[in-house]
Amino acid sequence: MPVDHLKKKLQSIHLTAKDFHKVWKRACDTASKCIAEDKEYNKQRYDKTNMQPDLKKGDQVLESTLNFDNLMGPREMRDSFVTGEDRFPCRNKTYTPQDIVEVGDSTFLVKKILKARKIRLNGKDQRQYLVRFKSQTADKDKWLAEDAIPEGNLHLRIFRASRRSEQSHQ
Structure with missing residues (x-):
């Protein structure tokens, strides 16, 4: 317009x-x-709330727990944070643990037999049993043949009796 x-x-x-x-x-x-x-x-x-501490060089301070390797187990400092005894004279000396010597299988005492299985070896069926040893953890359990279990007759009799009682209760 x-x-x-x-x-x-x-x-x-x-x-x-x-x-x-x-x-x-x-x-x-x-x-x-x-x-x-x-x-x-x-x-x-x-x-x-966030006041900075007045620290000087050479002051001894406690480091946070983030610098520890394993919080659930023994608390050891990571290698990058370990310093000499001359800087921290009050620090406890650390000792390296000795190697654990494993005892041979023949000295293990059988606690109980847990399971049974059949395997095929050299064309023949063979029964094996999962054996738990006394004062050993579950990761040390082994599948052994009937003749390789120390005092096998006794433990097998107990195992078979427990299986029969489980089947009768079902």
Whole structure:
């Protein structure tokens, strides 16, 4: 539309738009003021709770437990954090553990027989039994043939009797 046809006295911005602009500007100013106050408050709280200790070089400090290898077992320092005795004279001396000597299978005493299975060896079926040894953990259990079990007759009799009683109760 040509400019000549527009009335000269018309407003360029509607009155409600001017009021909306004032309200918007006031809301932005209030929000920025609140953010600045929150920043200042959080900085004060952080400064109060996170005070830096006044440590000097050479001071003895306790390192956090994150520097230990195994938190559930013996607590030994990782190699990167171990230093000489001249720096920490009160530190306990560490000793290297000796190798564990395993006792041969013949000295193990049979606690009980857990399971039985049949396997095929050299074209023949052979029965094997899962044997648990006294004072040994479950990972030391072994599958042994009937003749390889120490005092096998006694333990096999007990095992077969327990299996019969389990079947009769079912």
